Amino acid sequence: MSKTFAIIFLLTVSIHSNAQMVDFFMVSSYPASPLAGVSEVAHLFETQIIYPEEQLQLKRGEEVFVVLHVSWDGKIDTIFTNLEKGNIFAKEAIRLASLITWKKDKIREGKKIDNQQIKVIFDPKKYKKILKKRKVSPLISDDQQIYIARQLSIAPKVIHYKSVSEYVRENIKYPALALQQVISGSVSVSFIIEKNGVVSNCNITKPLAGGCNEETIRLLKNVTWKPGMKDGRPVRTQSQYNLTFVHPGNSYR
Numbered sequence: 001m002s003k004t005f006a007i008i009f010l011l012t013v014s015i016h017s018n019a020q021m022v023d024f025f026m027v028s029s030y031p032a033s034p035l036a037g038v039s040e041v042a043h044l045f046e047t048q049i050i051y052p053e054e055q056l057q058l059k060r061g062e063e064v065f066v067v068l069h070v071s072w073d074g075k076i077d078t079i080f081t082n083l084e085k086g087n088i089f090a091k092e093a094i095r096l097a098s099l100i101t102w103k104k105d106k107i108r109e110g111k112k113i114d115n116q117q118i119k120v121i122f123d124p125k126k127y128k129k130i131l132k133k134r135k136v137s138p139l140i141s142d143d144q145q146i147y148i149a150r151q152l153s154i155a156p157k158v159i160h161y162k163s164v165s166e167y168v169r170e171n172i173k174y175p176a177l178a179l180q181q182v183i184s185g186s187v188s189v190s191f192i193i194e195k196n197g198v199v200s201n202c203n204i205t206k207p208l209a210g211g212c213n214e215e216t217i218r219l220l221k222n223v224t225w226k227p228g229m230k231d232g233r234p235v236r237t238q239s240q241y242n243l244t245f246v247h248p249g250n251s252y253r
Contacts, residue, residue, distance in 0.1 A: 030108045031116060032070035035101040036191075036203040043221075044200045045096050045120070048138045051127045052088040059124045064093035066118040072108035074101065078115070093120040098144045099236075101192065101201045135224070139195040139234060146192060146236045147228060154229035156193045156237050161223075164241055168219050174245065175211030183210040184247040188240065189217060195234040197225035208245065216243045 034041050055062070062083075069078035079097060083090040097118050149155045161167040177183075188206035191199050202217045220241060228237035 030105075030111045030113055032074070032105070032108070032113075033103045034201075035074065035103045036201045040200070040202055041100055044099055046130055047134070047198045047200065048099060048194065048196075049096060049127070049130070050092060050138050050140060051122060051124065052092060055088065055122075056124050056127065061124060062089040062122045064089050064120045064122070066093050066097045066120060067115050068097060068118070069113065069115050070102050071113065072105055072111070074104045076102070089122055092122075093118075095140070095144075096120060099194075099200070101146070101203075136196045136198060138198075141195065141233070143233075143235065146238050147230060148238050149228070152228045152230050152235070152237065153232070156197075156228045156239065157226045159197075159224040159226055164220070164223060167223050168243060171219060171222070172243075173215060174247075175215050178208075178210030178212055178245060179247065181210050182247050182250050183208065183212065184245055184250050185212070186242055186244045187212050187216040188242045189213075189220065190238065190240045191220060193225050193227055193237045193239055195227050195236060197227045199223065199225070205240070206242075212243075212245050216241070219243070 064087075065082040067078075067080055067082070068076050071077055076098065079094055081087070081090040081093055097120075158164055158167060161170075185208040186206060187204065187208045189202055189204050191202045194200050199221045202220065204213050204217075207213050227234040229235065
């Protein structure tokens with residue numbers, strides 16, 4: 001494995017992702033899917049994982065299988081691991097798995113839905129490499145609820161800029177393929193601003209070709225955020241952004 005963790009969802013055929021971080025193995029006819037896709041789950045874990053400190057100092061690793069049951073409406077109603085309940089690696093693996101957002105899928109309603117597994121591999125050497133890339137540290141709390149802006153005392157805010165749009169204007173790189181193919185249009189993306197201000201679970205709700213989706217997500221993930229606040233504490237906040245690409249040789253309305 002080339003990363004600190006791997007994720008394994010149990011399904012009926014085996015599919016290997018290009019990143020080689022996620023393997024799908026079939027056992028269920030109606031598996032749940034991460035709302036933002038497997039690559040976003042990998043990003044979520046990289047930015048939010050906290051290695052148990054004592055185990056890190058002892059250079060101890062662990063493989064944890066998190067077993068969870070995801071209902072048709074994307075809610076986790078059962079979650080446990082293959083390790084004893086008080087195991088510190090198991091606790092962190094469950095916390096990470098609880099941060100994933102899942103698709104609502106009416107096709108799964110009323111069907112026999114099997115449990116799924118996520119394999120989380122803790123590797124002290126690879127974790128230290130992740131630490132070097134981080135701009136901010138994760139925040140641990142038992143509250144994994146996702147709030148919307150009107151439920152908050154203070155909404156999330158971009159640091160160093162007046163708005164997301166101001167940051168985008170100064171940092172956008174029009175995708176080369178979109179320039180070549182004279183592509184203009186809009187990209188809409190839903191995402192979560194985590195308690196440490198990191199963007200996660202990016203889900204393209206209105207796509208655009210030519211690399212525009214990827215550029216929109218790149219920009220959002222590079223923004224430095226102050227997280228949303230509720231009752232004096234940082235919380236996870238659902239947000240959305242729409243970015244319009246206007247080709248310099250074209251017009252778009």
